[in-house]
Amino acid sequence: MSFKEITKILDESDAKLVVLLCHHNADPDAICSAYAFANLLKYLRPKAEVEIGAAQGISRLSRHLLKYLPIEVETQPNVEKADAIVLLDTNTIQQLNNLAEKVKTSKAPIIVIDHHAAHPETEQLAKLCITNEEASSTCEIVYNFFKEMDIKANENEAKALFLGITFDTRHFILANSSTLKTIAELIDAGVNAHETLPLLSLPIDFSERVARLKACRRAKLFKIGEWIIALSHVSAYQASAARAIIDIGAHVAAVAGQKNENIEISLRCTREFHEKTGIHLGKDIAKPLGEYLHGMGGGHCLSPNSLIILKNGEIKPLRDVKIGDKVASCNLTTLENSNSICTQRFRNGSYEEVLVIKTSYNFEIKASPDHRFFMLSNLDIVEKRAPELKVGDYVMGVEKLSVEGSPQRLPRVIDVYKAGLTKGHHIKNVRVPMLLTPEVARFLGYFVGDGSVYNHDVVELKEERKEVAEYYASLGESLFNCSAVISRVPKKSCWRTRFYSSVLGTFFERCKPMILELICKSEDNVVLEFLRGLTDAEGTVDPHGVSIATSDKNLMLQVQLLLLRLGVHGTLTKKHKQNYKEQCAISITGIDLSRFVEIINFRAADKRRKVKHIALKVKKIKTIPVKETALARIISETNSKHVNLRRTMHFAGRFLSLNDWMKTKLYVENQTLRRQVDGLFRFRWLKIRSINKEKNVNVMEDITTTEGNYITSGVVVHNSTAAGVNGVGDIETGLKYCLRLLKQKLVNQ
Known part of the structure; x- marks a missing residue:
């Protein structure tokens, strides 16, 4: 070409x-x-x-x-x-x-x-x-x-x-x-x-730049064997300063900061140091250092079962993420979705208790007491350790997951073509798709929700509404070149659609275990059609919105993340028992219901009417947890003219809404403020609903990423490039004991 x-x-x-x-x-x-x-x-x-x-x-x-x-x-x-x-x-x-x-x-x-x-x-x-x-x-x-x-x-x-x-x-x-x-x-x-x-490279904030330079100037260097240890102190940006010291050549950096009687120490190390020495900064250094300072220290760790979204759309438990994998993350400088490379892995079995944190939409994170989350302080994104979080606080979550899916090939079933005739249908006439197209994805979505295979040669779908049954019968006939037979199920108010073919039976049996994996790795248009099919099969309309329910919790957890790829947040809940099986449901309400109606919706006309009626009543207000006082401060810092905030903008309840923000003069005239606030609206700020302690039964794990964070269960969490310590004492005492611990570990090897 x-x-x-x-x-x-x-x-x-x-x-x-x-x-x-x-x-x-x-x-x-x-x-x-x-x-x-x-x-x-x-x-x-x-x-x-x-x-x-x-x-x-x-x-x-x-x-x-x-x-x-x-x-x-x-x-x-x-x-x-x-x-x-x-x-x-x-x-x-x-x-x-x-x-x-x-x-x-x-x-x-x-x-x-x-x-x-x-x-x-x-x-x-x-x-x-x-x-x-x-x-x-x-x-x-x-x-x-x-x-x-x-x-x-x-x-x-x-x-x-x-x-x-x-x-x-x-x-x-x-x-x-x-x-x-x-x-x-x-x-x-x-x-x-x-x-x-x-x-x-986007310019670093002036105050952060100064902190980095001060930390480098104040650094004291120690050589232990082949390793260079750097100790320093600054009043803010300790983590950034420690990264800077690592970047210019140290193998380990410890940067302390004093706030009244409290001391904070951020530790970083190179990948080479961790791999050759086996020293885990969180478990081996930060934990005993935190105890010495009558505080707490350790590495950032999560449950190994935490679901991680990869760049290609694949969803993996944290324990299966490998070095070199590209994971979904956020660029906290540009305030945009990003992808970063996993460069290190950590395991820590020393935690007796973990914190179970539940947020809006029932996103659940099981974290070590040292793990850090991102919150808003005025208009700045700050890090907070898990024990510092309170019910009612807001943590950083994604508004929409951004992944790079690709076309997926479906399993081949050439060998069954030799089977001869099945139920009077010529096998050679049956067509099995090779690629996972949006149309195939929709049929598979319905099949996952309400489909089955009998005797290896009958593919069956069930549906209450005849119009929907006819739609999927027609879709199946066009996809597979196999006639569909629709009949009413005796003594039940539903319709049954059957395709008689051993080829299709084998195809669906082989597809079933890998459908979710293939869908996750596909492009967003394929994900959309899969969710439409699943919604047609298992979706219902209730007084507040839409509910998608099955007895398969693992399926629902992954569907919750697939919905995020379309910018729809669903709340994971338990539903009443049906046929002695407890159901797991995803409930879509509020502003997300409007998004659902716009891009997913139902095939059934009556459901479309009902959900549209409910969505029209929804207040489409998107907010960020920023109060009037925070905006007043930033306006004064950017040298803007005096503005009466109460006259120029409105707050939805306690917080600033996107609609009102875009109508103000500040949005047009103050470009600095506009960029900062617009960036914050690109994320969903999740309210903490509960925090509980739980006995730990797993070896906790974490990863290091090139962006310094990653996304798990819709929440943006800090990675484990280092360990942090909070305690009581002075800088000199804390850094001396830190150096002593490092010497002991290195000498005893």
Whole structure:
């Protein structure tokens, strides 16, 4: 595939307006490749108008880069008027979010350029797909277009391509020889690597920067064997300061801070130190140090059964997460969803008790007393240890999970085609899907909820409403090329749909154990259809909203996390016993019910009417736990003119609501305040409902991630890059005893 094929399509359509689209929350690779590609088009088609658009805006890091590159990105591009549409760094239409439907209905030819394989649905819509999975980034593909057309990139174009490649290769960690050659050529084209690379780092807050520098200046160094130990102290940002000391060369860093009579010590170590010595900073150093200081210390640990969401959508218990796995996390600097790499694992069996913390939506976290959570203090995100949390506090949770699913292959059943005839149907006529498409996912969702296989050759679905039974019968016939038989179940007010085929029976038997795994690793449009099918099978409407219930608790736990991928929060509850089995249910109410009605909903007309009626009564108010006094403080710090908060904005109950915030003059006029508050609205702040102690029966576990946090059960939690200590005493005493413990451990090895 070459650039000349693109120009051929543009010539055929006589394209006067070409719209370049990037995925939602567009990253540097997306916007930089779009910018360079737009300029290349302008060189070759000077009369054409080229517009760059991004669904729901661009990432904070991308916005930062716009200060240094002349890139204009439209949040509402003219898709309807486009003569040609080019998707860059976007391999599936679903990544376009609110622009997806406009693209689907557009008559303009669609061209896809990406370093990931295009989704089958996207391939069907596109006139041309140029994908190269060997390329490090979309920017690298675009650079090759420049070379193909024998056009030399100017300084800004080269800088943009350099930044996009650097970002997607994680500063060349994932680069191959071809990528490094491209980087060398871009430097030859005028890119100053020393000046350009720092642009991919967002500036550190001034006070945090000062704390880091003070800690480095005050550091006292000790050499024990082959290890360098650094001790220091600052009044704030101890954890950040300890990381900085590790970054500049220490193997272990302990940074203390004094608050009245209380002392806090943050410890960090390198992966090499932990692996070679086997010393666990939490168990071996922080715990005895906390006891010595009449306080508490240890590493951050959670139950090994805590569910962790990986970048590819897979859901794993914490005990199964491996070094190198990419887990869902948050960038606390940009206040956006992110993914980070697991770099270390920790196990600690010394805890006699754990804290069981339940939040809104019945998210449950079993944590060691030393584990840290993220909360709001005024408008700042702060860390708090589990014992410092109180019922009624709000901790940081995700508004919507962001993962990168991919097309999934279904199990093959070729061997059963030799079985001959089954129930009078010719087996060779039956069609078994190879890929998990949205349509197949919907049927599987219903099958998981209310389906079964009898005698290996009958696939059966049950349904109360005939219209729904007919819909899934028709869907099954179109998917499998197998006739469906609908009949009324004797003595029961429900309908039975049967497909007679040993091929389908075998297919569903093989699929059943792996359905959830395949769905989790799929793209969001597949997840959506699976949830629609499951909702049709097991969903009911009650006076307050929607309930999805089964007797399989593990299924419901994973469905709760799948709903988060669509931005829907459901509360996990127990339901009345049915047929002597206690049911586990997910209840969707409030603002989430409106979201449910908008994107999932029911197939049954009566259920749709009922739930719509309930949703219309819901107050669609999204709030963050920020009070009026906090906003007054930040306004004075940003040197804004005096503002009467009571006249300019309203508070939903105790807290600031998104709707009222967006209507205020402050939202328009105070950009600093707007960025800070908007970032906080990107998360769901979860109210703590209960905190209980429980006897620990497991070896607690934790991981280190490159972002310093990860997501478990919808809650953003601190990782275990280090250990923390809180106690009573002075800095000198605490650091001396810390050094003594380290010496004892290292000498006794």
